[in-house]
Amino acid sequence: MYGTAWKKESTTHLVELAVSAGFTAIDTANQIIHYDEGLVGKARLELERTGIRRETLFLQTKFTPTGGQDHRTPYDASASITTQVRQSFESSLEHLHTDYVDSYVLHGPYSRVGLGEADWEVWSAIEEIYESSRAKMIGISNVNPAQLDLLCERASIKPMVVQNRCFAVLGWDQEVREICRANEIIYQGFSLLTANRGVLDDPEVQKIASRLAASPAQVVFRFAMEVGMLPLTGTTNELHMKEDLKAKDLELTSDEVQRILELGSS
Numbered sequence: 001m002y003g004t005a006w007k008k009e010s011t012t013h014l015v016e017l018a019v020s021a022g023f024t025a026i027d028t029a030n031q032i033i034h035y036d037e038g039l040v041g042k043a044r045l046e047l048e049r050t051g052i053r054r055e056t057l058f059l060q061t062k063f064t065p066t067g068g069q070d071h072r073t074p075y076d077a078s079a080s081i082t083t084q085v086r087q088s089f090e091s092s093l094e095h096l097h098t099d100y101v102d103s104y105v106l107h108g109p110y111s112r113v114g115l116g117e118a119d120w121e122v123w124s125a126i127e128e129i130y131e132s133s134r135a136k137m138i139g140i141s142n143v144n145p146a147q148l149d150l151l152c153e154r155a156s157i158k159p160m161v162v163q164n165r166c167f168a169v170l171g172w173d174q175e176v177r178e179i180c181r182a183n184e185i186i187y188q189g190f191s192l193l194t195a196n197r198g199v200l201d202d203p204e205v206q207k208i209a210s211r212l213a214a215s216p217a218q219v220v221f222r223f224a225m226e227v228g229m230l231p232l233t234g235t236t237n238e239l240h241m242k243e244d245l246k247a248k249d250l251e252l253t254s255d256e257v258q259r260i261l262e263l264g265s266s
């Protein structure tokens with residue numbers, strides 16, 4: 001999946017480049033500090049002009065609570081949370097020039113511990129969007145194991161997607177991945193490269209990369225797929241886009257996967 005955070009005015013160009021390189025899934029958020037959802041929509045229109053139809057792309061965006069926004073909230077920040085979600089979602093559809101998204105994700109719970117009233121209200125509003133069929137999947141990001149367990153247990157509609165930053169030093173987010181596996185949730189890992197510089201420099205990973213005539217970045221992406229993740233890449237480089245996609249064709253041995261898995265705990 002191609003991630004569009006921090007691309008600023010290059011967003012349109014980079015999304016078009018990513019789709020030409022072969023990406024079919026695009027991640028964004030209605031959060032002006034880090035993303036430009038409108039420019040993702042502009043790319044979508046340009047792509048449509050070249051024959052890339054809406055249905056051939058997987059578009060994912062997010063509702064970002066006020067704590068993750070600056071003063072430019074894409075909704076009335078003084079309105080109820082339910083209204084905020086509805087307004088943010090409508091504005092996402094306008095930005096993306098579409099009448100549905102493939103996945104709608106809560107950018108993160110309201111607090112680091114447990115789930116409070118605000119989280120349940122936001123989730124109900126997201127469930128309502130799912131029930132209207134204007135989001136084909138719904139999910140949550142930046143979630144810890146206890147929160148995900150609670151959501152899976154008590155929500156009327158369970159999350160179908162989880163998007164988390166994946167640190168090797170934290171066991172590659174093993175607990176959350178286990179919950180995802182048990183609940184048939186797609187685990188999307190982000191910052192796989194930026195959060196794991198040490199792994200890229202690790203002699204073991206470099207050795208595997210040279211065996212495969214690949215780069216350490218490709219090895220990390222292939223490893224992520226082997227353990228059941230859908231990796232996001234945030235590259236701005238056309239060659240890296242192609243390399244990141246090619247990672248799916250690499251073949252790691254089960255021993256290599258195990259050794260990379262253990263890098264986090266060593």
Ligand SMILES: NC(=O)c1ccc[n+]([C@@H]2O[C@H](COP(=O)([O-])OP(=O)(O)OC[C@H]3O[C@@H](n4cnc5c(N)ncnc54)[C@H](OP(=O)(O)O)[C@@H]3O)[C@@H](O)[C@H]2O)c1
Pocket residue numbers: 002003004005006027028107141142163190191192193194195215217218232233234235236237240241243244
């Ligand atoms: N839910 C959330 O809260 C949240 C937070 C952060 C990010 N995200 C999502 O995750 C996406 C990816 O995040 P990220 O940018 O941190 O991910 P990333 O892919 O780990 O990091 C991007 C960095 O990796 C480099 N890179 C990528 N492919 C490479 C390759 N084949 N060889 C060498 N370097 C390579 C890029 O450099 P080049 O540009 O030079 O290739 C760039 O410096 C974001 O765009 C966003 O959609 C979500």
